[in-house]
Amino acid sequence: MAVQKVRQNYHDGTGFNVLHYETQAKQVKILDDSGNITSNIEESLLKGKYIEDLDLDTVKATGIYRVKGGLNLPSGMDSSKVYMMFVTAVENEDESSLVRQEFYDHVNLNLHERSIEGPVVTPWLNAGKSTLDRISAAEQSINKIYNTIQDLRTDIDTNSSGIFENKSDISTIFDKLSTHNHDSRYLKLSGGSLKGETSISNNTSFSGKNTSGVSLNLAKINGTNQVVIGDGGAKLLLDADVGDVSIRNQVGDTFPIFHMGNMGSGSKMDADKLDGVEGNQYARLDKENFFKQNIRLDEGKSVFIKAEEGVSRPGGLYFRSGDNAPRGRIRPTEDGDIELAAGEDNVLGLTVLKNGDTQTWHDHILNAKDRQVALRFKLNDKDKGAGFYMNNGSKQVGFYDWEFGGRLFSSDREDQMVKFDNAIKIQGHQVSIQRSAPSGASDGDIWFSI
Structure with a gap:
């Protein structure tokens, strides 16, 4: 929709004056070169214009943006998160555009920036915190390497004479190891027993092979310091005397593991609980239940209220209120009507009859406090309808046809008068009040010339 530029004048009795308006920031529209709305002041300069799944190479208008997903973002951005981007655009001397984009990564505290000059888009430059961190870390690494080199030079100068002396000793030890028959201090590949504590690296399995020669995990400490026993590719069998298996906590208390072999009497299982919850906290089918939380039905399920057999x-x-006072009810009748009642006395307000009609013994109140309200009558599903309305601005009560866009009459509550917008008919004769004679007049019609 193109926005027209307009200036309104009014005459104060002496001459024409220009009207000036005050408005909200979001009502001030931003137009492109063709006069089409692209945004508003509040969105572009205050709250940020929201863009999703858009090519950032095409975002060249000055303003603040909230960016989610899209093309040509700085590397490493999460497409599910919303980031801030600031755009400043100016015009070169040759009338081409010069655009500066700043992209703020609030997750990693990084600032990325680049320029777009005409059709030329430069790569994103990381000018944020991580760059400074990498420079600082690199300086520290260089200093460590330099100190290590200095230490090595000192050691070489000190031990250069000992290197040649140890070379002969190393050769002798190597010869002894290649011919040595290991004693009881070493574990053989077959047989032998360990006499002290043995450990393996974190997240490294102590494994065994199945009948096909495939390695399966027996036990390990994983990367989150959990003890993992068994392998997901094989069944786990625990051998225990009479199936008595227990676990122990850090203070030495032991607790039995319940299974099909030790359930029932004597198993010490808490039989009056389910998932650790007392039995009286569950609803029963044979008694009245008092729920203390909301009841939800998901996936399109329904609630059925059925009478007992023969009823x-x-x-x-x-x-009901907190003190058990009645506040209303919805109840069917024996004939199949639905009654809606309210208040402590359950005053019947509306009945939906089984044939689809509604019936009431009280007023229908349409409150026009915040908007215009209406009572429409329709000929079919597509018909927009005609009927009575009350407008909260003009305070009018009138009759309007939404299908054909015409108002038949309205009432003025200030002067208590009924106003007709068109000619009216009384007992088949038309009454017209207009300057020119109405066309198609017939006998009995009345025309008031003004």
Whole structure:
């Protein structure tokens, strides 16, 4: 939609004056060169314009943006998160555009920036915190390497004479190891027993091979310091005397592991609980239940209220206050109507009859406090309808046809008058109040010339 530029004048009795308006920032529109709305002041300069799955190479208008996903973002950005981007655009002397984009990564505290000059897009430059961290870390590494080199030079100068002396000793030891028959201090590949504590590296398995020669995990300490026993590719069998298996906590208390072999009497299982919850906390089918939390039905499921066998009237929904006072109900009748009642006395306000009609003994109140309200009558599903309305601005009550866009009459609550927008007919004769004679007049019609 193109926005037209307009200036309004009014005459104060002496001459024409220009009207000036105050408005909100979001009402001030930003137009492109063709006069089309692209944004508003509040979105572009205050709250940030939201863009999703857009090529950032095409974002060249000055403003603040909230960016989610899209193309040509700085590397490493999470497409599910919203980032801030600031764009400043100016015009070169040759009338081409010069754009500066700043992209703020609030997750890693990095700032990325680049320029777009005409059709030329430069790569993103990381000008944020991580660059300084890498420079600092590199300086520290260089200093460590330099100190290590200095230490090595000192050791070489000190021990250069000993190197040649140890070379002969190393050769002798190598000869002894190649011919040595290991004694009881070493574990053989077959047989032997360990006499002290033995450990393996973290997240390294102590494994065994299955009948096909495939290695399976027996036990290990994983990367999150959990003890893992068994392998996901094989069944786990625990051997224990009479199936008595227990676990022990850090203070030495032991607790039995329940299984099908030790359930029932004598198993010490807490039989009155389910998932650690007392039995009286569960709903029962044979008694009235008092729920203390919301009841939700997901996946399109329904609630069915059925009468007992031989009874035609099922139960209803009753609403009560904290002190058990009635506040309303929804209840069917024996004939199949639905009654809606309210208040402590359950005053019947509306009945939905089984044939689809609604019936009430009280007023229908349409409150026009915040918006215009209406009562429409429609000929079919596609018809927009015609009927009565009350406008919260003009305070009018009138009759309007939404299908054909015409108002038949309205009432002025200030002067208590009924106003007709068009000619009216009384007992088949038309009454017209207009300057020129109405066309198609017939006998009995009345025309008031003004």
